[in-house]
Amino acid sequence: MTETFTPPTAFAVPGRIAVSGQAAVTWQRAVLTDIRRETPLVSTFRFAVPGWQGHLPGQHLMLRLTAQDGYVAQRHYSLASPPDDSGHIELTLDHVEGGEVSGYLHTIARIGDEVEVRGPLSGFFAWPGDRPALLIGAGSGVVPLMSMVRHHRLLRLPVPLRLFVSARTREDLIYADEYRDETTPLLTREGEQRRLAADHLAPCFTHGAPEWEAYVCGSNAFAEHASRLLVDLGQPVDRIRIERFG
Numbered sequence: 001m002t003e004t005f006t007p008p009t010a011f012a013v014p015g016r017i018a019v020s021g022q023a024a025v026t027w028q029r030a031v032l033t034d035i036r037r038e039t040p041l042v043s044t045f046r047f048a049v050p051g052w053q054g055h056l057p058g059q060h061l062m063l064r065l066t067a068q069d070g071y072v073a074q075r076h077y078s079l080a081s082p083p084d085d086s087g088h089i090e091l092t093l094d095h096v097e098g099g100e101v102s103g104y105l106h107t108i109a110r111i112g113d114e115v116e117v118r119g120p121l122s123g124f125f126a127w128p129g130d131r132p133a134l135l136i137g138a139g140s141g142v143v144p145l146m147s148m149v150r151h152h153r154l155l156r157l158p159v160p161l162r163l164f165v166s167a168r169t170r171e172d173l174i175y176a177d178e179y180r181d182e183t184t185p186l187l188t189r190e191g192e193q194r195r196l197a198a199d200h201l202a203p204c205f206t207h208g209a210p211e212w213e214a215y216v217c218g219s220n221a222f223a224e225h226a227s228r229l230l231v232d233l234g235q236p237v238d239r240i241r242i243e244r245f246g
Ligand SMILES: Cc1cc2nc3c(=O)[nH]c(=O)nc-3n(C[C@H](O)[C@H](O)[C@H](O)COP(=O)(O)OP(=O)(O)OC[C@H]3O[C@@H](n4cnc5c(N)ncnc54)[C@H](O)[C@@H]3O)c2cc1C
Pocket: 001, 060, 075, 076, 077, 078, 079, 092, 093, 094, 095, 096, 097, 098, 099, 100, 101, 102, 103, 140, 143, 144, 243, 244, 245, 246
């Protein structure tokens, strides 16, 4: 795709695209209020969305950019922020090489710029915080899982929660400063045997362990690998939820 987006002042006025009264089918203005560097290739983008109806951890939205000539690009992005009443949401994006939307946000977008968002979308990967959660993510697949971790902390939820997060190196580990005892980071290019393996997950499946709802997020290959490990350890297939970014 060779089209480049013109400055945000040229973005079209967000319009309603479907049934009114249902926020999830309505495009809303989102104003960029902060950009936070997470790793050399990943940043978090904070948006003010005054009409945001709220979301559950794990849900995603559709983000739309419209160029001056009417050309439109839209992509799905998971919500990184937990549900709160701040009127803001946060998205964490990989800078994909040659990527149209991630490239725009990483290299052109400035504070005060506007995009459009539509959501929240998909209840399947949502975690309301009502059951033990076993979270397994790789790369930017940790984004919806971090919304769950933050929600768990904010509300001091009593249900158990464990997070396994895989990245190539410590430098590539998104949200590295936020992890506490609930998290096992796996750095695949540092040390040996750091690829997610049954040994890592096995302590979650000992006698008397919680009945987990498992949430797996990452590339197709990672999702296949992680869900196979879970099934081998006895996790019921119907309690494995998978979100694929690839
Ligand atoms: C439910 C869901 C949630 C997601 N959440 C996140 C998230 O939280 N964070 C995140 O970073 N991503 C997330 N994604 C991925 C995201 O939707 C985008 O796919 C990603 O940001 C890439 O979009 P882009 O516009 O930057 O790249 P694109 O323009 O779509 O390009 C992707 C790749 O294809 C190549 N390409 C594009 N056009 C061509 C062409 N004509 N010929 C050859 N190659 C081409 C590009 O060079 C690039 O390498 C999510 C996806 C889904 C489905």
